[in-house]
Amino acid sequence: MVRSAASLIRSRGVSATSLSDVLADSGAPRGSIYHHFPDGKAQLAEDAIRWTSERLLAHLRTGTPSGPSEVLGRFIDVWRRTVVASAGSAGCVVAGVAIDTGPGEKDLMEVVRATFGSWVAVLAEQLEVAGVPSRRATPIALATLAAMEGALILCRAEGNVRPLDAVAEELMRLLPLERPSRRKRPVHSS
Amino acid sequence: MVRSAASLIRSRGVSATSLSDVLADSGAPRGSIYHHFPDGKAQLAEDAIRWTSERLLAHLRTGTPSGPSEVLGRFIDVWRRTVVASAGSAGCVVAGVAIDTGPGEKDLMEVVRATFGSWVAVLAEQLEVAGVPSRRATPIALATLAAMEGALILCRAEGNVRPLDAVAEELMRLLPLERPSRRKRPVHSS
Numbered sequence: 001m002v003r004s005a006a007s008l009i010r011s012r013g014v015s016a017t018s019l020s021d022v023l024a025d026s027g028a029p030r031g032s033i034y035h036h037f038p039d040g041k042a043q044l045a046e047d048a049i050r051w052t053s054e055r056l057l058a059h060l061r062t063g064t065p066s067g068p069s070e071v072l073g074r075f076i077d078v079w080r081r082t083v084v085a086s087a088g089s090a091g092c093v094v095a096g097v098a099i100d101t102g103p104g105e106k107d108l109m110e111v112v113r114a115t116f117g118s119w120v121a122v123l124a125e126q127l128e129v130a131g132v133p134s135r136r137a138t139p140i141a142l143a144t145l146a147a148m149e150g151a152l153i154l155c156r157a158e159g160n161v162r163p164l165d166a167v168a169e170e171l172m173r174l175l176p177l178e179r180p181s182r183r184k185r186p187v188h189s190s
Numbered sequence: 191m192v193r194s195a196a197s198l199i200r201s202r203g204v205s206a207t208s209l210s211d212v213l214a215d216s217g218a219p220r221g222s223i224y225h226h227f228p229d230g231k232a233q234l235a236e237d238a239i240r241w242t243s244e245r246l247l248a249h250l251r252t253g254t255p256s257g258p259s260e261v262l263g264r265f266i267d268v269w270r271r272t273v274v275a276s277a278g279s280a281g282c283v284v285a286g287v288a289i290d291t292g293p294g295e296k297d298l299m300e301v302v303r304a305t306f307g308s309w310v311a312v313l314a315e316q317l318e319v320a321g322v323p324s325r326r327a328t329p330i331a332l333a334t335l336a337a338m339e340g341a342l343i344l345c346r347a348e349g350n351v352r353p354l355d356a357v358a359e360e361l362m363r364l365l366p367l368e369r370p371s372r373r374k375r376p377v378h379s380s
Contacts, residue, residue: 013290015205091289095343099281099289100203113347142344142353143337143360150339153285154332157303163332170333170364 001026001033006048010082010090014045014100045097046111052093053115060122068130068175072144075123076168079148080161088159091152120145132176140174147171191216191223196238200272200280204235204290235287236301242283243305250312258320258365262334265313266358269338270351278349281342310335322366330364337361 004026008017019033019041037043056078065071082090098112123141128134147167154163194216198207209223209231227233246268255261272280288302313331318324337357344353 012292013203013205015203016290016292095340096289098343098347099286100206102202102206109347109349116344116347139356139360143357146340146344146353146357147333147337148340149343150285150336150341153288153339154306154336157288157299157306159299163336166329167333167336170329174360174363 001028001036002044002047002051004028005044006052006093007090009045009048009093009096011086013091013096014041017041019044042105042108045101046108048093049097049111049115053118056119057122060126065126065130068127068132069172071123071126071130072140072171072175073168075144076148076164076171079152080164080168083152083155083161083164088155088161091156092149095149095152116145127175136176140171143174144171191218191226192234192237192241194218195234196242196283197280199235199238199283199286201276203281203286204231207231209234232295232298235291236298238283239287239301239305243308246309247312250316255316255320258317258322259362261313261316261320262330262361262365263358265334266338266354266361269342270354270358273342273345273351273354278345278351281346282339285339285342306335317365326366330361333364334361 001022005017005022008021008025019037022028022044023030023033033044037047059078060075065074079092082092094112094115097108101108101112120138120141123144124137127137127140132140147170148164151164151167154167155161191212195207195212198211198215209227212218212234213220213223223234227237249268250265255264269282272282284302284305287298291298291302310328310331313334314327317327317330322330337360338354341354341357344357345351
């Protein structure tokens with residue numbers, strides 16, 4: 001049910017996802033949703049966020065990237081796969097909840113905030129381990145998350161992954177050069 | 191009514207914005223919404239997008255920016271003002287429609303696509319006029335739009351404008367240096 005909720009929220013947001021839709025998509029018996037999610041849709045949204053976030057973090061923590069561009073590339077790849085698998089139509093569960101959650105729903109928005117924060121923290125940490133200077137790691141991680149969230153919206157409008165690929169190329173330019181090649185540049189060119 | 195619709199969609203998405211909400215917010219008489227928007231909510235969403243887009247494009251076309259960073263800064267400022275005015279809670283009308291529109295609503299999604307496209311085209315053109323190489327202008331414009339759309343989501347989660355400011359600083363790094371200052375750098379530092 002949580003997977004169904006995540007998938008539906010990703011495609012159409014929270015407001016347009018009803019508990020009945022989740023039941024129909026998951027094939028779970030009607031009573032079970034009230035048993036597992038007594039607090040209803042907000043709880044389902046919260047669990048869908050946690051489920052998504054755990055998968056993202058687990059993916060980021062697999063293997064040892066060889067350098068900053070591989071760290072960034074692996075993060076971007078998670079978003080790219082979502083877009084490709086849905087022909088552009090899937091968004092981010094967490095963004096979908098953020099956009100559809102009113103300022104009054106403080107608990108749910110706090111889950112959104114903490115989730116985004118954990119993604120930026122893990123990405124920044126990995127960038128730093130891979131050699132990005134500490135003061136640059138967090139801003140680059142934040143810009144990458146923002147750009148990916150936005151790219152998903154542009155991909156949804158275009159119906160393909162091209163906007164994300166173009167954005168990804170720009171993000172790579174924010175990284176310091178991995179093999180400093182300044183000495184190769186002619187010093188007396190000007 | 192269109193302004194009310196834009197404002198409501200910006201804060202809570204299309205699905206959660208009812209025609210009754212728009213009537214209540216605008217103070218317009220009930221009959222008028224069916225008179226002006228016989229096609230209902232999709233038409234209201236479309237008009238809210240057009241209204242928003244015209245204002246953005248008019249703002250971008252005011253004055254003559256002195257260089258690429260002023261071009262980018264002026265675009266970013268439009269988004270920044272939206273966030274500041276709403277203490278983080280307002281999003282982008284066009285993104286709100288994109289996320290809440292199903293793949294079946296082809297006409298509305300085409301309006302979204304064309305609107306994003308026109309923003310990227312105007313920004314890229316202005317960057318080029320300000321001196322950004324032609325092959326760099328469109329990717330930078332696209333990355334800037336994506337990053338701003340995503341930054342609005344992060345600002346909504348945080349309840350302040352800090353994520354947008356951090357992202358804006360990164361976007362500025364994508365621009366070529368306006369006054370090459372390489373000579374100031376000590377050449378023999380390593």
